Amino acid sequence: MVAMTKCVKTLDVLFNDPSKTFYCSGDKVAGRIIVEVSQATRVSSMRVCGVGCAKVQYSKGKQRCRQETEYLKYEQVVLLDDQPIDADGSVILRPGNKYEYRFGFELPQEGQLVSSYKGKFGCVQYYVKASMERTGLPVLECKKTFEVEEPLDVCTPDLLSPTGGTKEKKVTCLFIPDGQVSLTAKIDRRGFCEGEDICINAKFENTCSRIVVPKAAIYAKHIYQADGRTKVFLKKLSSVRGNHVISGMCDAWQGKSIRVPKLKPSILGCDIIRVEYALMISVHIPGSEKLILELPLVIGTSGLGSRTNSMSSQDGSVSNASMSWVSLRMPSVPPTYCDLDTPLTPLLDDFDEDDSPVFITVPAFQFQPPPVYTEVEEGYNGNTQMLQVC
Structure with a gap:
């Protein structure tokens, strides 16, 4: 809604379905423009x-890099219903009246749009703009x-594959x-949805004199391109680690799993902004750089079963047995791309406080108190008696 002016009290854009959280290619965007005036206005x-457009902007030294790509451009002149129109x-x-201008247009078909995005150095934004043109007055x-x-x-x-x-x-x-x-x-495939488990089969061999520690982590990679320059940032999303491997020994992971957290899908179709994901399997070597193997991932909106079914099927059996007494404090709302950008951590500068090759930090779980129980002891008559537990 615009600020109040001398003549116009209200100028606002309302969508027909305010509960709709997002649109897809081919959907119709429809709504109305609400106008109220404080005095007669022509x-x-x-x-x-x-x-709809993608924008990238950042500074590289004294050079300011900026670039835009357009994905949606629609314009329409709307009229009032049952309202007399002058010759011009x-x-x-x-x-005293509330006027409604109705509008509606369809989004381009699949392959022509890019998902909305908001990051530190760029965004992909879609919006509806209403412009009121008045004779001899500025456009609102x-x-x-x-x-x-x-x-x-x-x-x-x-x-x-x-x-x-x-x-x-x-x-x-x-x-x-x-x-x-x-x-x-x-890993058995590259495409996953949020809530699914990535099963890792791996073998680690250590013939040096040091104790090493294998790890695996899911990273988000944000790539910005402007004026021929590229800016890349990585953010660690979740991780697991294995047992330390002493000198002359091997270790193997047979289906070790790491769960895909709640996050936005990959952005692969934009020319200037890309959001990619990768599984980084690494070995921490004291006194030396990490040994890193990068396996690219694609996070989608649909795949082997829905995201909800995937998470419920994997969590349902566990929740009754163990989740009732362990509070994992999982986030209830998926992070935005902006959340994934802060803090921005280059991969080669990554350092974990728990990188000790021998001692590891055990996650601190919060346990609920044990259930209240009573014991009833019956008299001994030569036979084994059971204690009744309530």
């Missing part, structure tokens, strides 16, 4: 624009944003060879 025209197309609005504008989430199905042959790799690193001590560390890892 309106020459009322225009509605549907706009203008209409007179009078105080009102803007209302709406969210777009493009469907991303991860049940494609490419995303359902296994992926993996092998990495090894030679370790030295004062320029003297000290053996090597190697890892081989594989």
